[in-house]
Amino acid sequence: MLPRLPLALGLAFALSASAVHGAPAGAKPNFLLIIADDLTWTDLGCTGSPDVKTPHIDRLSRESMSLRAMFTPAPTCSPLRHAVYTGLFPIRSGAYPNHTMVDKPTRSIFHHLQALGYRTGLQGKTHVQPAASFPYEFISADPDDAAAFAQFVGRDRQQPWLAVFASHDPHGPWTRGPQDLYDPAKITVPSYLHDNAVTRKNLAAYYAEITQLDTQVGACLAAVEASGQRDNTFVLFLSEQGSGMPYAGKWSLYDNGIRAAAFARWPGRIKPGSSSDALMQYVDITPTFIAAAGGDPAKIDTGCPDARGDRGFDGRNFLAILEGKADRLRDVVFAQHTTVGINGYKEPYPIRGARDTRYKYIRNLAPQNTYDIGGIHHGDVIESWQADAKTDPALAARVEWLFHRPAEEVYDLQTDPLETKNLAGTPAVAAVQAKLSRELDAWMAQQGDKGLATELVAESRQPRNAPNADGTPKAPRKAKPAAK
Numbered sequence: 197m198l199p200r201l202p203l204a205l206g207l208a209f210a211l212s213a214s215a216v217h218g219a220p221a222g223a224k225p226n227f228l229l230i231i232a233d234d235l236t237w238t239d240l241g242c243t244g245s246p247d248v249k250t251p252h253i254d255r256l257s258r259e260s261m262s263l264r265a266m267f268t269p270a271p272t273c274s275p276l277r278h279a280v281y282t283g284l285f286p287i288r289s290g291a292y293p294n295h296t297m298v299d300k301p302t303r304s305i306f307h308h309l310q311a312l313g314y315r316t317g318l319q320g321k322t323h324v325q326p327a328a329s330f331p332y333e334f335i336s337a338d339p340d341d342a343a344a345f346a347q348f349v350g351r352d353r354q355q356p357w358l359a360v361f362a363s364h365d366p367h368g369p370w371t372r373g374p375q376d377l378y379d380p381a382k383i384t385v386p387s388y389l390h391d392n393a394v395t396r397k398n399l400a401a402y403y404a405e406i407t408q409l410d411t412q413v414g415a416c417l418a419a420v421e422a423s424g425q426r427d428n429t430f431v432l433f434l435s436e437q438g439s440g441m442p443y444a445g446k447w448s449l450y451d452n453g454i455r456a457a458a459f460a461r462w463p464g465r466i467k468p469g470s471s472s473d474a475l476m477q478y479v480d481i482t483p484t485f486i487a488a489a490g491g492d493p494a495k496i497d498t499g500c501p502d503a504r505g506d507r508g509f510d511g512r513n514f515l516a517i518l519e520g521k522a523d524r525l526r527d528v529v530f531a532q533h534t535t536v537g538i539n540g541y542k543e544p545y546p547i548r549g550a551r552d553t554r555y556k557y558i559r560n561l562a563p564q565n566t567y568d569i570g571g572i573h574h575g576d577v578i579e580s581w582q583a584d585a586k587t588d589p590a591l592a593a594r595v596e597w598l599f600h601r602p603a604e605e606v607y608d609l610q611t612d613p614l615e616t617k618n619l620a621g622t623p624a625v626a627a628v629q630a631k632l633s634r635e636l637d638a639w640m641a642q643q644g645d646k647g648l649a650t651e652l653v654a655e656s657r658q659p660r661n662a663p664n665a666d667g668t669p670k671a672p673r674k675a676k677p678a679a680k
Contacts, residue, residue: 224313224356224489225462226349226429228420229481231280231360232409233273233321233367236438236445237457238386239406247383248403252414253459256433260459261518262471267529267551268478271437271446271453272538274323276478277362280434281305281330283482283493283511286532287643288502293537293654297325297662301499305482306332308496309358312489317348320362325659329499332360339363342415350423358485361416366405368440373408375401388443388452388614390591394580395441402439430462430488432481442572442581442598447533449549449558450615454531462488466518475526475553479511487513503644528552528632530639536654540570546651550636555625556615557632558605561647567599604629 237243241250242257268276269285270292278284278291281304286292290299304324306316310331319335336344339361349359365372380396383403389395413433420429435457438445445452456478460466483493493513501507516522533547543565549558572578578595585592604620606629619625640647655661 223428226356226420226425227309227314227358227485227488228349228416228429228431229280229358229360229485230413230416230431230433231277231321231362232434232436233362233364234437234439234446235366235406235409235435235457236441236452237435237455238452239403239439240435240457242459243457247378248406249377250406250410252410252417253433256413256417256431256461257459259468260431260433260461261466261468263458263460263474263476264471265473265475265529265553266434266456266458266477267475267531268437268454268456269531271448271531271533273321273367273437275534276437277321277323280478280481281324281360282498282500283479283509284498284500285479285510285530285639285643287640287645287650288510289500290657291324292532292650293534293657295323295537295660296657297659298329299500300326300328302329303497303499304330305358305485306330308482308486308491309489312486312491314356314358314489315352316358316360318360318362319345319348321364322362335359339365339412342412342419345416346419346422349419349425353423353425356489359416361412363409363412365409365412366402366439368402370398370401370405373404373406373411375404377407378403386444389441390581390584390594392580392584394576398441398577402441427463430465430485431460433457433459434478440571442578443594447535447538447569447571449531449533449547449556451551451556451609451613453533454529454549454551460518462518467520470520472517472523473553474514474517474522474524475529475551476514476517477511477526477529479509480514480525481511483509483511483513484515484518487515502642504642528635530636532645534651534654535567535569536651537658538569538571540568540574542566542568544648544651545569546648548636548640548645548647550632550639551609552632554608554610555628555632556605556607556609557629557636558607559633559636560601560603560605561651563601563603567601572598604633606632 242254269279270276272294274294274296275286317333317335320339324330335348378400380400385391438452440446486493497507531549535541535545545567546561585595605618606620606625607615
């Protein structure tokens with residue numbers, strides 16, 4: 197491994213150290229999977245932000261197909277990363293609370309592509325366990341280490357590769373990037389946020405970290421180009437879940453929390469500047485990569501059976517959509533959120549959801565409890581909102597919604613994209629509510645999801661509470677039962 201270089205020097209290394217050769221005819225594609233960290237899907241120049249400066253990601257989007265209906269299965273870092281790599285939804289694999297792990301027999305994309313002749317590596321954020329289920333080469337812990345990334349992609353032209361570039365940006369606290377680039381007084385505050393000085397200060401700092409992410413993405417793309425492998429590299433960018441600002445997405449099943457900006461570039465196979473509105477999920481990525489590599493995802497044993505005993509993927513191959521041969525993959529996408537085990541959690545507040553192309557159905561399994569965790573419910577932003585809410589009834593209602601919600605929510609995303617008008621229980625959406633409720637029931641059954649009972653054992657799915665080496669159980673913290 198080369199020593200770490202500053203980002204600018206590392207990029208220069210990338211541009212000079214790799215020989216430039218075309219890909220051999222018929223060669224298997226390389227894969228570059230770029231995953232941001234707590235980035236709300238609209239906070240990029242190419243997805244509509246009037247302020248955020250992301251020239252490299254914007255260029256990538258122009259050279260790609262925009263997957264405009266890509267959804268995560270969970271609004272928390274660790275469950276969704278396990279889902280990306282395994283092609284399995286979180287509860288089925290066991291990786292459903294934050295800081296979690298899959299069941300030990302579970303296999304991942306790293307296994308599946310290695311079996312097809314690939315070397316596989318990951319740089320940056322890991323957040324997946326156990327190691328046996330994710331046998332990647334660790335490129336570098338530092339996402340700014342451009343030299344390490346360039347060395348990995350350029351060192352062996354005879355073997356195809358998968359490189360997962362998992363940035364730490366723009367995850368809070370927002371202290372990185374060009375902090376002087378964004379003037380808090382001049383930025384545009386999104387309508388879902390309360391506009392005050394504290395919000396603006398945090399938003400500007402968050403935007404700086406998005407620009408830091410963009411610099412990293414630019415370095416990765418430059419390294420691939422310098423190695424002469426651009427035309428034979430399938431690049432997929434994912435924005436991950438939303439940011440930690442209230443209503444910005446993280447820890448909720450509203451679209452800001454589960455909808456992702458996603459761009460796929462594969463020269464000669466994916467039409468630049470194209471787009472698709474086909475519903476798809478992070479679990480669909482691993483089967484798609486396998487198909488693109490010449491494998492058959494239908495023949496893969498994931499190592500983890502569902503409640504029916506099926507050992508195949510939850511995910512579906514969307515290669516035909518990328519190639520312009522199909523325009524539909526799923527009718528409904530699903531998501532779940534587990535609060536038990538999150539830092540600062542006080543009472544279980546499990547959430548499940550189902551979404552079609554127009555409507556969202558959300559089920560809060562313990563609405564009698566208070567939703568209170570260490571993220572959106574604490575800190576200077578929400579505290580400033582609470583102070584302002586003392587003289588602002590409309591804001592007070594929005595703040596209250598962060599802590600207490602009804603058992604069911606239904607939204608018409610066509611007329612209410614920010615999900616502010618709960619239509620649950622109204623005649624206008626009765627049929628839709630019943631249909632999506634049935635779809636959610638069926639998905640939970642297939643996953644082995646028993647609702648609140650599943651939530652209350654979530655801490656056993658975290659490595660810190662896993663059994664000791666001799667098989668004896670650790671003494672886990674007790675999850676609080678639902679209030680009576």
